Amino acid sequence: MNSPTLLRRRAATAGFHLGAGALAVLWLVPIVLVVITATRTFDDIAANGLGSAPHSFSLDGFRQAWTEGGQKQALINSLLVTVPSVLISLLLASMAAFALSRYSLPGRRTLLLVMLAGNLLPPQILLIPVSKMSELVGIYDSLWALIGVQVGFGIGFYVFVLHGFMRSIPPEVQQAAVIDGAGPATIYWRIVLPLARPALAALSALSFTWIFNDLLWAISVLRTETHMPITASLINLQGQYVSQWNVIAAGSVIAAAPTVLVFLRFQRHFVAGLNVGAVK
Structure with a gap:
């Protein structure tokens, strides 16, 4: 197998994994945000906003x-x-x-x-x-x-x-x-x-x-x-x-x-x- 073909296959494989990884992250972001919100206190959300970084942890x-x-x-x-x-x-x-x-x-x-x-x-x-x-x-x-x-x-x-x-x-x-x-x-x-x-x-x-x-x-x-x-x-x-x-x-x-x-x-x-x- 010549090197240009091998490089193309490696590039295609890398592109596939990068694309799949980006889609996975895009899919996981809302789930992570919901879990983080669920473990914050109401006072924390009211004071800092729903989209802010968590300042508390509570169940x-x-x-x-x-x-x-x-x-x-x-x-x-x-x-x-x-x-x-x-x-x-x-x-x-x-x-x-x-x-x-x-x-x-x-x-x-x-x-x-x-x-x-x-x-x-x-x-x-x-x-x-x-x-x-x-x-x-x-x-x-x-x-x-x-x-x-x-x-x-x-x-x-x-x-x-x-x-x-x-x-x-x-x-x-x-x-x-x-x-x-x-x-x-x-x-x-x-x-x-x-x-x-x-x-x-x-x-x-x-x-x-x-x-x-x-x-x-x-x-x-x-x-x-x-x-x-x-x-x-x-x-x-x-x-x-x-x-x-x-x-x-x-x-x-x-x-x-x-x-x-x-x-x-x-x-x-x-x-x-x-x-x-x-x-x-």
Whole structure:
């Protein structure tokens, strides 16, 4: 390899890393500012300004947001909605994807297209019908209503993704299991699900983030303040502590922490699932 080509490659690599580093810094700056604001006292912000260098360190904003601001109950509500919604959605979606990908069912292409088309609808046009339907069913203003909405609107996309992954599993694996006497339930639970673990992990991280951060459906099917998830409680927190930026910033950090932890926990599986999906 001649030296001009090597120099160009090194320059391109250096430019890529510099550009990626600049984007990372640009993305991290707001997060750092929020964390710094959350650890300042109200007197410090009032005296020196929100954009000034910190002259104090205090976790009192987190205490106020957690107890007086209702973030504790809101976080519990979010977890009570998010965890069951993710588990139920992925369980139902994996069962449907297994049937549609491994067996010649009549109209399976139509079913997949219908599921995909349902995810293309803007959710805003369904706010009133979903709200009225939850009232008719008798679950309006309850966490069950929010769980049902999240499962219903997410399962189509999950089926579409898992169908593509499960379809790429070699048919010889299933044929060998059938020869050994395994039925559909055994093949699904003991063979297909373990092979689809990277895709399930990637969807778990994505669905947890989507459901946990959802605000639209929460304010559509819930009315009682004690039932609100943490995203909706941030609005009330901002109204309650309109001038106390340290409390509002602390509430934002509390709301963002669970999704960050989940992503860090599933980061390896998430990247592996994306890579496998891209190769296949």
